[in-house]
Amino acid sequence: MGSKYTKRYTAEFKRDAIAIVDSTGRTVTEVARELGVSPESLRNWYRQAKVDRGDGRPGELTSAEREELKRLRKQNAEQAKTIEVLRKAAVFFAKESDR
Numbered sequence: 334m335g336s337k338y339t340k341r342y343t344a345e346f347k348r349d350a351i352a353i354v355d356s357t358g359r360t361v362t363e364v365a366r367e368l369g370v371s372p373e374s375l376r377n378w379y380r381q382a383k384v385d386r387g388d389g390r391p392g393e394l395t396s397a398e399r400e401e402l403k404r405l406r407k408q409n410a411e412q413a414k415t416i417e418v419l420r421k422a423a424v425f426f427a428k429e430s431d432r
Contacts, residue, residue, distance in 0.1 A: 342370070342374075347378045348382075350364060350365075350368055350370065350375055350378065351375075351378055351379050351382045353368075354375070354379055361375050361376050361379055381396060384396075385397075
C-alpha cells in the first residue's frame with residue numbers, strides 16, 4: 334500500500350532524470366533505483382516527455398494539451414452551474430409573473 338503523502342518532484346529533477354535515461358542507455362528501472370524514485374513514476378515522466386517531443390502514439394495528449402483540457406473542463410463545469418442557476422431563476426420569475 335502506498336504512502337498517504339505523495340512526494341513531489343520539480344520539473345528540473347524530472348527533466349534531469351529523463352536526460353540520464355536518454356544519455357546513458359540504462360534502463361528506467363536502473364536509473365529510478367539510483368535516484369530513489371519509483372520506476373513507474375520515472376517511466377510515466379519518460380513516456381510523457383516522448384509525447385511532448387512528438388514521439389508518442391497517435392491520439393496521446395501533450396502536457397500542454399492536458400493542461401488545456403483540464404482548464405476547459407473546469408470552465409465547462411462552472412458554466413453548467415451558471416446555466417442551472419439561471420434556469421432556476423427563470424422558472425422562479427415565470428411563476429411569480431403568473432400570480
